[in-house]
Amino acid sequence: MTFKLNVNGKVMEADVDPDTPLLWTLRDALGITGPKFGCGIGACGACTVHIDGKPVRSCTRPVSSVGAGAITTIEAMEHHPIGKKVQAAWMDLDVAQCGYCQPGQIMAATALLAEKPKPTDADIDAAMTNICRCATYTRIRAAIKQASGQKVKA
């Protein structure tokens, strides 16, 4: 079945089964590999994308349910007013170790900052539920603070 999807500001067509998760539609049908596969049950967040600005775990979201929703992936974050600040902070603080979860972390952080421009530690704890197996949490927290213009504890 052919689905017309709005991905990163472009209309793209994907010929996939309706039950295909959005993640696999993006990765295999459309060649957009920034969103990563980690668990397939929405537990780790490596596959996080935005649909209409909200963070969504794309590994459990069937493509047939997306409709005309505006899908944004990590590949478009450099054109996103908040996303580019988040990416810059991530680079400045050298957050990543293996880096596999970081596209999902950046998507989650950008959605958080869109909702709460100056998040507290408690806001960060509540919103940032993505798994980093390398446990770079100290730097993720610092990068979110830096991107939001708050003071970063050394």
Add this chain to the structure above:
Amino acid sequence: MTLELTGASRRDLLKASVVGGGLVLSFSIAAKAEAAAGAGAQALNAYVRVAPDGIVTIMGKNPEIGQGIKTSLPMIIAEELDVAWENVRIEQADCDPKLYGRQFAGGSLATPMNWDDLRKVGAVARAMLVNAAATAWNCPSGECKTDAGHVIHVSTGRKATYGALAGQCAGIPTPDPKTVPLKDPKAYKIIGKAKPQYDTAKIVTGQPLFGIDVKVPGMLYATYEKAPVFGAKVASANLDAARAVKGVKKAFIVEGGTDLSGLLPGVAVVGDSWWAARKGRNALATTWADHPTSKQNSTDFDKRAVELNAGAPMTSLRKDGDVDAALAGAAHKVEAAYAYPFLSHAPLEPQNTTAQFKDGKLEIWAPSQNPEPGRQLCAKTLGIKPEDITVHMTRCGGGFGRRLSNDYMVEAAWIARETGAPVKLLWTREDDMHHDFYRPAGYHFFKGGVDDKGNLVAWQNHFVTFGEGDKVASSAGMGGTEFPSRFVPNCKIDQSTIPLGVPTGPMRAPGSNALAFVNQSFIDELAHAAGADPLAFRMKLLGDKPMVGEGPSGYNAARMKGVLAAVEQMSGWKDRAKLPQGSGMGVAFHYSHAGYFAEVVQAAVSKDGAIKVQQVWIAADVGRQIVNPAGAMNQVQGAALEGISHALYQKITIKNGAASPSNFAEYRLLKMADAPPVEVKFVITDYPPTGLGEPALPPVIPALCNAIFAATGKRIRSLPIDVKQLKT
């Protein structure tokens, strides 16, 4: 170090084999090293090429698993080459031990094994450029110096860029790596300075870097179903049902073998998308032949360990003095049984490999920590020559020891050949958790005694592990020199084994990640039994001799006392009595992977038993030089948080020969809300630099458990920590 001249070889290479610390590194210094040559750029050796515009490309020899090695090893070369870091480009090398020596990520060994050799690689290349300039200027090379990619004639100020000189290196004799001068560390401009990971921009923009992102023209997607019981054969599979699923191209049974680290029996389903292949797999309704391992259960292992402890031990690992007499005469005695579970590595990128078999040759793209043994495994299993296999190393989405095995690589190779098209094999998370090489579980039955002066005088440990007789399973062993042996006059360490059909293997700080927990927890019990300050008790235990033992098993007690004193200061240990009720501090130290680490954890336990890890302090001694402070700090913090994750949550249980659970819903990993701040101090001592990927992990687990004891009076003797036990 041995040097070997191979004469006029095919590539006109001078090969220098440097032997030291188990390393055989051959770095080839060539006028035209094909391996490294790029368009317009001049290769100075297998690692370095210089373009006319002065851009220097340096090969990253080892697999990148998040330890930062793709950045830190080239930093070492760039320093001695004397180039500006912003003009350095790094390329990931293919697996080619003839050019690069051993290429693996394990044992925190990359820095100690490459420190001397890669400095020489850079220095030899620099000397060639200096000699080229001196030849052109008709002056002795001693009159020239280098600075940031330039050779300068000191007295006249004449200057040439490396880019201009590189093309003139062809006829220049290669300097002797044995005698090439190395920089004074005081002059370092790159080593010791924080450098962001080279690939950081690609990571944050989501560019394809990982094995899972590989794309080859005409590629199909594969999934591979294996038995839940390790090594069981396929009894039946509905291949036609799988083939009937839209998008499925092939479905077939793989006979496989019996080696648990090789190609195991299973069913492959190949499709035009991974989702199609998975749907095909769901239709297989595979049944499995009976297998003896199906009779194995974790609950039975627990019972068997207790039975074995009641009998005579199978093997003696150490016997000093007379433990029975020392225990009888001790002022304070403690007896305790400790246990820890199997663990899964759970790297976030599930196992995968892309393979293409064409005209008898195999090409592989794999996120492996240890690619050369993978090549050998593929060669043996497919019956082809190793030299007909090309292995490209991709970035790995975590390793932690899991990718030292190459089971996924040989599966992809086999499936690709059977399919007759390039194939990307990708495991599900469930495949990954069900088919790991687990951190082995273990049991320790302790007795210890302290005299009336606070000296540890008796230590007895009956270690029940997995294996057959004296032979232990992979990463399930303990040496007779494990601390505190050699520091206790009466010491008896024995071992018994339980047969196991479940594959085990190294996991970050193998052995140590469990042994530190039991040893440093039981030491804490003895300190408390004697009414001593647990930190002061440890300081006394470390004694007055700076060095105990020698060679690889030597233990530098002075270095350990140095980090213990440092962490005492950092953590405010002496003021811990001022902490509110329900909070406490615990301390532990451990030596592994040549690193000395002492750590303090502060934790609070609420009435319902919930644990809040509030802060971690770490003092680390890995010698005289931290290569990349940015990456080093990240490694130490991450390792400590991983240890906390083990302690709080993680356990793999064997039921009827199969591993459970199967995904992150039940196999929990630490998240942001539970991650405490981790303060790190590197204590600099005048020893050669050693690795950092692993040694920070082991002490944090007992430090946390000891903090919980300080907070609650309840001793954690089994992992993961059971919060029900902590309810008040």
